[in-house]
Amino acid sequence: MITKYDETKPNADFDWDKYNRESDISAEQLEEEKKKYAETIPNITEDEIISGKVISMDKREVKVDVGLRAPAVIPTSEFRYNKDLKVGDEVEVYVRKTESKDGRPLLSHEDAMRDRAWKRIEEALESKETITGYIDKSIKGGMLVNIFGVNAFLPGSQIDVRPIRDFEEFVGKTMEFRVIKVNPDYHNVVVSHKALIEEELESQRAEIISHLxxxxxxxxxxxxxxxxxxxxxxxxxxxxxxxxxxxxxxxxxxxxxxxxxxxxxxxxxx
Missing domain, CATH: 2.40.50.140 (Nucleic acid-binding proteins)
Structure with a gap:
């Protein structure tokens, strides 16, 4: 049976004050609920590298969950080097903003990879480690070498102990290098293959001279x-x-x- 609104009669015996008191959450309870909710959100700050999980992906974007209220949307192009990326994979991301205008965190996978790469490059410079790089293309005065995902400059004079006139013959090759100069402020890295050859020759000279x-x-x-x-x-x-x-x-x-x-x-x- 449907009763018209204007024909309803309020219950004179109903205690509206008690109802409001029981249904309202106290200030203390509300604060406690807020605290519990805050504890479920990870302590993430800007300009740090964290790990997240890929929850969906297509040709244009990859959604990564880092435990915040909404997942981050990262262009698929930032993962182009990883052809095997799939939903459920853990990936490193750099936090640009914890929350952008649309309520989502602003993250970058490329920035995380670049930051990690610079740390590896600086370690290689300090330890004089022999690293492997891919010669991407020739440019004026030398070649561009990809090391740890960062472009480094290989001067023509640092390719070999002998003069090299045609740089194109090295393009597409993977070779060993030594980091000889780093300028993080200008994102400049200089590598040398010649340094490795000279070290080998010096070792050979010492061996030969010791037997002369x-x-x-x-x-x-x-x-x-x-x-x-x-x-x-x-x-x-x-x-x-x-x-x-x-x-x-x-x-x-x-x-x-x-x-x-x-x-x-x-x-x-x-």
Missing amino acids: EKGQVLEGTVKNITSYGAFIDLGGVDGLIHITDLSWGRVNSPEEVVEIGQKINVVVLD
């Missing part, structure tokens, strides 16, 4: 010719033959006796 003795006869290759003699490569160590020791007779020019690339036997004088 006066009077020892060795085979070497003519590496360079000057007006005062010829430099002989002994397999990592360069030795000098003075022009007066090239022949028993008088020699006007070393080129009368030897030529570059020629293999000759020599004796160690000192």
